[in-house]
Amino acid sequence: MSDTIYAPVGAEHMAQFAAGDAFAFGIESVDVDRWLATLPQNVARGVFAGGRLTSQMVLQPYTLTDGRASHLFGAIGAVSCPPELRRRGYVEQMLRGACDEMRERGMALAMLHPFKVSFYGRFGWATCMDRAVYRCAPEDLLPFQRRQSGQFTIEDERSIPQLDAIYAQALRGRFGPMVRDAQWWRSEILTTWDGKPRRIAIWRDEQGQGRAYTIYRMEKKPDSTTRMVCREMVALDPVARANLFAFLSQHDSQCEQVEFRAPVDAPVNLLMPNPLRCEVEQHFMLRLVDVEQALASYRFPSAARGTLTLAVADDWLAFNQGVYQIEVADGAAQVRRLPADAPAQISCDVRALAQIYARYLRPSAAAAFGIITASSRDALAVADTLFAGLAPFSFDFF
Structure with a gap:
C-alpha cells in the first residue's frame, strides 16, 4: 500500500464522496447533499490509491464534558468503503491517519458510532456509553396529570439559549454530553436528518423559570400507527419531570406510542405505577488517541x-x-x-x-x-x- 495516502477530500472528489455515502448508508442523494451542505469545509477525509478515493469519513473537532471539565475530541462519522475495495486495509489506514492528525491537533480523544463494535475494537475503540430507551402508550403516563403545575409553551429556535442552559445543568456530572453551539442546536437537534422541524416544548415553573423541555416529532410506523419520538427529554427536578410525563400523556389522541431516552442509571421505572418497556442500546465508542x-x-x-x-x-x-x-x-x-x-x-x-x-x-x-x-x-x-x-x-x- 505504498502508493496510498490519507488526505482531505477536495472539491474534485466530493461528488464521489456523496455518492459513496448515499450507497453505503441507503440514503437518498438529495438528503446526502443537504447534509454535506451543512458541514464545515475541510472535514471530509479519505485514503487515496493512485488518485482514487478508496475509503472515506468525516472528522470534525467538537467539545465534550467529562462532567467536571471540557475536552476537545475528534468526532468520526460517515465511515465507508465500496464493497469492491473492502478488506484491503484502506479503512484501517484511514483511521490511523485520522488518529495521527487528531494527536497533532491536540485531540486526545476520538469518538464514533459503530456499525459493528468488533470492527472498531480491533483499532482500540471501546463502547463507552449505553442509553436506556423507554417505550409506552401515552395512557401509561396519565397518573402524572394529577401532579401538573406551571405551564408548557411551544417554542422555536429563539429559545436555544434557554434550552442549552437546561440541557447543560441537567447533564452536569456525566461524561459525554457535547458542548453545543447554536448551529448544532439548529441543524442536529431542532431539525431531522432530512430537514423536517421538530416540535419544542419548554416547561416553566410558577415563577416563570424554564425547568424542563422536550423536543419531539410524530412518526408514522409501517403498520400505520403513530409514534411520538422524543429527540430529547430533559428535566431539572422531580416536579419538572412529572410535568414532562404529564405532557407526553396529553398526546393520547395523536399517537399510540411514546419513545424517549435516558441515562441507564436514571431510575425512571421507579416513578411509574407499572414499569415501562425498556431496552438498553449501545451508543458511542471511545478511543484514547493520546x-x-x-x-x-x-x-x-x-x-x-x-x-x-x-x-x-x-x-x-x-x-x-x-x-x-x-x-x-x-x-x-x-x-x-x-x-x-x-x-x-x-x-x-x-x-x-x-x-x-x-x-x-x-x-x-x-x-x-x-x-x-x-x-x-x-x-x-x-x-x-x-x-x-x-x-x-x-x-x-x-
Whole structure:
C-alpha cells in the first residue's frame, strides 16, 4: 500500500464522496447533499490509491464534558468503503491517519458510532456509553396529570439559549454530553436528518423559570400507527419531570406510542405505577488517541487524592504503550511516564482504560471479570475513587 495516502477530500472528489455515502448508508442523494451542505469545509477525509478515493469519513473537532471539565475530541462519522475495495486495509489506514492528525491537533480523544463494535475494537475503540430507551402508550403516563403545575409553551429556535442552559445543568456530572453551539442546536437537534422541524416544548415553573423541555416529532410506523419520538427529554427536578410525563400523556389522541431516552442509571421505572418497556442500546465508542494527554486533562473528583500507576497496552498506537504514574490532588492530575519495566498497580489495555475513563466501567468490576489486573485491593479502591461518577450519556449523534 505504498502508493496510498490519507488526505482531505477536495472539491474534485466530493461528488464521489456523496455518492459513496448515499450507497453505503441507503440514503437518498438529495438528503446526502443537504447534509454535506451543512458541514464545515475541510472535514471530509479519505485514503487515496493512485488518485482514487478508496475509503472515506468525516472528522470534525467538537467539545465534550467529562462532567467536571471540557475536552476537545475528534468526532468520526460517515465511515465507508465500496464493497469492491473492502478488506484491503484502506479503512484501517484511514483511521490511523485520522488518529495521527487528531494527536497533532491536540485531540486526545476520538469518538464514533459503530456499525459493528468488533470492527472498531480491533483499532482500540471501546463502547463507552449505553442509553436506556423507554417505550409506552401515552395512557401509561396519565397518573402524572394529577401532579401538573406551571405551564408548557411551544417554542422555536429563539429559545436555544434557554434550552442549552437546561440541557447543560441537567447533564452536569456525566461524561459525554457535547458542548453545543447554536448551529448544532439548529441543524442536529431542532431539525431531522432530512430537514423536517421538530416540535419544542419548554416547561416553566410558577415563577416563570424554564425547568424542563422536550423536543419531539410524530412518526408514522409501517403498520400505520403513530409514534411520538422524543429527540430529547430533559428535566431539572422531580416536579419538572412529572410535568414532562404529564405532557407526553396529553398526546393520547395523536399517537399510540411514546419513545424517549435516558441515562441507564436514571431510575425512571421507579416513578411509574407499572414499569415501562425498556431496552438498553449501545451508543458511542471511545478511543484514547493520546493516553498521557487524556489523563493529564481529565478532571477528577475534587475530593479525590491518591497516586496510581497504570500499565497500558496498546497494540495499534504503539506510542501509547507504557507505564504511567498519576498523582491526583484537588481534582487535577500530574501524569508522569515511567520506565517500561516499572511495577504497575493496575494493568489494562487501552480499550478498558477508555471505558474506565468514561466511567462506563468501574475498575473493581473490571478486575472481578478479568478485564484488568490489579496488584492489590487498595489499588482498586484508589482507582474506583479516582474514576467515580454518574453513568456516561449523550443525546447526540454524528
